[in-house]
Structures are given as structure tokens and as C-alpha cells.
Amino acid sequence: MTKAExxxxxxxxxxxxxVVDIFEELLRSRAPVRVGELARRLGAPRSTLxxxxxxxxxxxxxxxxxxxxAVFFGRAIQLYGAAYAQTNxxxxxxxxxxxRLAAETDATAQLCALRGNKYxxxxxxxxxxxxxxxxxxxVPVPLPWxxxxxxxxxxxxxxxxxxxxxxxxxxxxxGRTLAPESFxxxxxxxxxxxxxxxLGLSDRFTCCLAAPVRDARGRTAATLCFVVxxxxxxxxxxxxxxxxxxxxxxxxxxA
Amino acid sequence: MTKAExxxxxxxxxxxxxVVDIFEELLRSRAPVRVGELARRLGAPRSTLxxxxxxxxxxxxxxxxxxxxAVFFGRAIQLYGAAYAQTNxxxxxxxxxxxRLAAETDATAQLCALRGNKYxxxxxxxxxxxxxxxxxxxVPVPLPWxxxxxxxxxxxxxxxxxxxxxxxxxxxxxGRTLAPESFxxxxxxxxxxxxxxxLGLSDRFTCCLAAPVRDARGRTAATLCFVVxxxxxxxxxxxxxxxxxxxxxxxxxxA
DNA sequence: TCGGCATGTCCAATATATAAGACATGTGTC
DNA sequence: GACACATGTCTTATATATTGGACATGCCGA
Numbered sequence: 001m002t003k004a005e006x007x008x009x010x011x012x013x014x015x016x017x018x019v020v021d022i023f024e025e026l027l028r029s030r031a032p033v034r035v036g037e038l039a040r041r042l043g044a045p046r047s048t049l050x051x052x053x054x055x056x057x058x059x060x061x062x063x064x065x066x067x068x069x070a071v072f073f074g075r076a077i078q079l080y081g082a083a084y085a086q087t088n089x090x091x092x093x094x095x096x097x098x099x100r101l102a103a104e105t106d107a108t109a110q111l112c113a114l115r116g117n118k119y120x121x122x123x124x125x126x127x128x129x130x131x132x133x134x135x136x137x138x139v140p141v142p143l144p145w146x147x148x149x150x151x152x153x154x155x156x157x158x159x160x161x162x163x164x165x166x167x168x169x170x171x172x173x174x175g176r177t178l179a180p181e182s183f184x185x186x187x188x189x190x191x192x193x194x195x196x197x198x199l200g201l202s203d204r205f206t207c208c209l210a211a212p213v214r215d216a217r218g219r220t221a222a223t224l225c226f227v228v229x230x231x232x233x234x235x236x237x238x239x240x241x242x243x244x245x246x247x248x249x250x251x252x253x254x255a
Numbered sequence: 256m257t258k259a260e261x262x263x264x265x266x267x268x269x270x271x272x273x274v275v276d277i278f279e280e281l282l283r284s285r286a287p288v289r290v291g292e293l294a295r296r297l298g299a300p301r302s303t304l305x306x307x308x309x310x311x312x313x314x315x316x317x318x319x320x321x322x323x324x325a326v327f328f329g330r331a332i333q334l335y336g337a338a339y340a341q342t343n344x345x346x347x348x349x350x351x352x353x354x355r356l357a358a359e360t361d362a363t364a365q366l367c368a369l370r371g372n373k374y375x376x377x378x379x380x381x382x383x384x385x386x387x388x389x390x391x392x393x394v395p396v397p398l399p400w401x402x403x404x405x406x407x408x409x410x411x412x413x414x415x416x417x418x419x420x421x422x423x424x425x426x427x428x429x430g431r432t433l434a435p436e437s438f439x440x441x442x443x444x445x446x447x448x449x450x451x452x453x454l455g456l457s458d459r460f461t462c463c464l465a466a467p468v469r470d471a472r473g474r475t476a477a478t479l480c481f482v483v484x485x486x487x488x489x490x491x492x493x494x495x496x497x498x499x500x501x502x503x504x505x506x507x508x509x510a
Numbered sequence: 511t512c513g514g515c516a517t518g519t520c521c522a523a524t525a526t527a528t529a530a531g532a533c534a535t536g537t538g539t540c
Numbered sequence: 541g542a543c544a545c546a547t548g549t550c551t552t553a554t555a556t557a558t559t560g561g562a563c564a565t566g567c568c569g570a
Contacts, residue, residue, distance in 0.1 A: 081336020138334035
């Protein structure tokens with residue numbers, strides 16, 4: 001879907017498709033990029049990109065940074081995103097749920113989903129605790145690194161899962177490599193349990209708790225999750241998990 | 256800039272420009288729209304819009320609603336918007352300031368700016384008070400209806416201002432019509448004072464306090480504002496205004 | 511039952527947007 | 541100074557995206 005085609009693509013391409021490529025590249029980069037650099041990364045002609053970027057800047061979908069001529073997303077996109085967050089039923093209701101969860105528990109609460117073959121945070125609220133563990137919305141993360149990843153794949157067969165996940169994604173940030181079979185077992189258990197908890201997985205000091213938001217067909221459309229320090233005791237975790245599951249169930253479509 | 260061209264435009268048009276038009280129309284509409292309806296509103300050929308919309312849906316920039324085939328912004332746009340909010344210096348720092356202001360005062364705090372010839376809320380935090388006065392991000396509002404509007408026009412001459420604002424925008428929601436000269440005087444005074452307060456302007460029961468965020472040239476690039484019930488006493492308002500001005504000054508570029 | 515109106519897909523023709531390259535200008539390195 | 545490399549603007553051609561219209565289908569009301 002959002003599989004980037006690398007430089008090789010040297011065919012004449014449609015403007016809209018190029019625009020999509022520009023947006024995806026800017027999301028990856030998370031920082032302003034010069035037009036020439038953008039052309040290089042996309043394997044696109046410079047003249048084309050100048051043309052497109054100028055049009056997008058005029059429409060306020062992109063902005064040029066004052067200092068150098070680098071471009072990034074513009075104000076219009078912010079407004080479009082806000083309109084989406086307010087209008088999309090799941091996103092809106094989840095946002096309210098996150099507000100409550102973060103306020104009541106002082107933990108970081110997030111809405112997560114599958115995007116391509118990665119996990120992304122769609123929305124997030126920081127608890128008021130001292131340790132503000134804050135993950136970036138929209139940054140792709142390997143599925144095996146996360147509790148939510150185990151839930152989001154619940155509807156896939158083991159074959160589909162191994163086909164989806166690139167081998168390098170089993171290597172955790174701390175260098176350990178997860179056995180694919182072990183991950184498949186995690187996915188199966190998460191489906192059984194209806195939740196998933198990881199301790200010190202993506203990072204030695206954090207505990208992730210996740211619960212599935214299901215669509216009308218019972219598949220995991222998204223997850224709600226808490227990110228807390230690992231040192232919280234078993235009872236606290238239990239309480240957080242209960243809240244999380246209740247909130248996720250309330251967001252789920254009726255079976 | 257974002258001046259919509261109505262149906263008359265029956266020339267052959269570029270795909271990217273059509274895409275921009277689609278986005279702007281969806282922002283205006285704030286609800287999913289059928290493709291045929293979209294074509295009618297934009298004065299564009301149906302076949303073109305089906306082509307473009309299908310491409311945008313595939314790229315996740317748009318989503319089709321399950322029930323009917325209506326389309327609206329998609330998840331990708333949400334991620335782009337979040338990347339903007341996090342990366343753009345003003346937007347990011349303002350977001351943090353809003354967090355603090357809303358948390359400390361239990362009022363609704365907003366970041367506002369000029370977009371075309373209207374006022375828009377760019378970002379907003381609700382106070383925890385009982386009266387959650389919540390304005391929608393991205394909805395265009397006539398400039399004379401707002402305190403921020405008076406600050407945002409500070410760098411324009413009276414002639415520019417009257418040229419910019421359409422006559423109907425002087426008519427307030429309650430039916431009263433504001434004299435343009437009176438509005439010009441308000442703008443001048445707001446510039447003198449370095450802030451603006453309105454009581455029961457856009458709505459009988461709300462008080463708006465606004466302070467300017469200035470760019471390097473001293474022009475008002477945006478405003479911070481509080482929205483509170485009118486019944487707060489003078490002293491409270493004074494305190495809120497002081498906080499607001501301090502926060503706005505901190506966001507302003509060094510003169 | 512029929513007619514009117516909508517959606518969504520497909521096709522062929524032509525106006526035009528994409529692409530390639532030249533050009534002027536600026537900048538840092540040797 | 542000369543060189544290599546970057547940016548941003550223009551111009552021209554040709555591959556193709558946009559467009560108008562036809563078509564199949566479905567829904568609603570008379």
C-alpha cells in the first residue's frame with residue numbers, strides 16, 4: 001500500500017502519485033527537506049518536483065522553512081488532520097477515551113493501529129506523572145517490538161504473519177533477536193487472552209499493556225494501550241488493564 | 256489563496272489542483288461527501304473525480320465510509336498533521352504552552368491565526384471546568400467576531416482591512432451589525448494595548464482574551480487566547496490576561 | 511411497471527502536465 | 541582562481557492524464 005518505490009522507477013509518473021510520494025517521504029523524514037534532496041530520494045526529476053512543490057506550497061499543504069529552502073507539511077494539513085480526528089467516529093471516541101484514561105491514571109495512553117507492515121501510534125495522551133514516556137504519532141515501529149502488535153495480527157494466519165513481517169523486525173532495540181515461532185505463540189495467546197502485556201520488551205524500563213478495539217467482524221481494528229514504568233506492581237497493572245479493556249470494549253463495534 | 260472557484264471553471268484542470276480543491280471542500284463540509292456530490296460542488300467531471308478519489312483512497316489520504324460510499328479525509332492525513340504539529344516550531348511550542356495554560360487555569364486555551372480572510376483555531380485545549388466551551392479547529396470564522404481577529408490585522412492599513420473583510424462578516428451571530436469604523440478603531444486599540452478582550456461579542460455568555468505572538472518583523476503571526484464565561488470578575492480576567500501575554504511573548508520571535 | 515436520478519466503470523481523443531536539459535547564480539573546497 | 545556541486549527558473553517535446561460520454565446497475569416514487 002504505502003510501499004515506497006525507490007529510485008529505479010524512471011517512468012513518467014502522474015502528479016498525484018508524486019504528491020503522495022512526497023507526503024510519505026516527509027512523514028518518514030520528520031523534518032524539512034530541500035526540494036533537490038526530495039527529488040533524489042524519490043528518484044524523480046527535479047523540474048517536476050519544483051513544479052509540484054510550488055503548487056503545494058501555494059495551497060498551504062506544504063511550507064518552506066524560512067532559513068534554507070527546505071519544505072515540510074503546511075498548516076492546511078494540520079487542519080485536515082484535525083477534521084479527520086474530529087469526524088472519524090473511532091478516532092473521535094478514542095480521543096475522548098484517551099483523555100479519561102490519561103487523566104484518571106496518570107499513565108501515557110495511546111491509540112495504535114496497523115499501517116502497512118508496521119505498528120503506528122495514531123493518538124496519544126501523556127499522563128501527568130514525572131516520567132513522561134512519549135512516543136511519536138505516526139512513526140512506524142516493527143510489530144514484534146510492541147504489545148499492540150501482538151493483538152493487531154490476531155486475525156492473520158501464521159503464514160500471513162511471517163510473510164508480512166520482514167526478518168529484521170524480529171531484532172529488538174536492545175540487540176536480542178526474537179524467534180518468529182515465539183512471536184507467533186505470543187500472537188495466539190494475545191488472541192486467547194483478549195489483551196497483551198509486555199515487560200521490558202522494546203525498552204528495559206517500560207511496561208506496555210494493550211487491549212483490542214474490534215470492528216463489526218470481530219477483528220482488531222486498533223488497540224488502546226498504556227505505557228508505564230516496569231516497577232508498577234502486579235495489582236496496579238491489573239487495575240490499568242481492567243480500565244483499558246473496558247474502554248476498548250466500549251469503542252468496539254457490537255459483535 | 257484558498258479562494259474556491261465555483262462551478263464556472265470548466266477548463267481542463269490539473270490533477271493536483273483538483274486534489275487541493277477536494278481537500279478544501281472536505282474541510283468546509285466537515286463530513287463525508289459522495290463522489291458525485293463532490294463533483295457537483297467543484298464543478299468537475301465525474302470521471303475525473305472517481306479517478307482521483309480512488310487514487311487518494313488507495314494512498315489512505317481519503318477514506319470511504321462503510322455505509323454509503325461517501326469519502327472523507329483518511330488516516331494518512333492524520334499522521335501528516337501530527338508530524339506538522341510536532342515539527343513546526345511555533346505549533347509545537349504553542350501546544351506545550353496551551354497544555355500549561357489550560358491545566359493551570361481550567362479555561363479553554365487556543366492558538367489562532369489568519370487563514371485567507373477568516374480567523375481559524377489552529378489548536379485548542381479544554382480546561383477541566385464544567386463549561387467546556389469548545390471551538391472547532393479549522394472552522395473559518397469572520398474576523399470581526401473575535402478578539403484575536405482584532406490583533407491579527409494589526410499590521411494592515413485601514414484600507415487593506417476593509418478590502419479584506421467581506422461586508423457580511425460585520426454582522427454578528429446575534430444579528431447586530433458592527434460598524435466597520437468601530438472595528439478599525441478596535442484593531443488600532445488592540446495594537447496599542449498589545450492585547451484584546453471582548454465581552455459577549457460572538458456569543459452573549461463568553462469572554463475572549465487574546466494576546467499576540469509576533470514574528471521577527473513584529474507582526475502578529477498568531478494569537479493565544481482564553482475563552483471563559485463572562486461572569487468571571489475583573490481580577491480573574493486580569494490574571495488570565497497576564498499569563499496569556501507572558502506565554503505569547505515567550506513564543507514570539509526576538510524583536 | 512415505468513421513468514427519473516443516482517452510482518460506479520470503461521473507452522477514446524486531445525489538451526497538457528511531466529520530464530529532460532540548458533541556464534544563471536551561489537557556495538564551499540582545494 | 542578554478543572546480544565541483546547545489547539551487548531555482550525556463551523552455552520545449554511527447555507521453556498521458558483529463559475529459560465527455562456511453563453503459564450497466566440500483567433505488568425511489570408516481
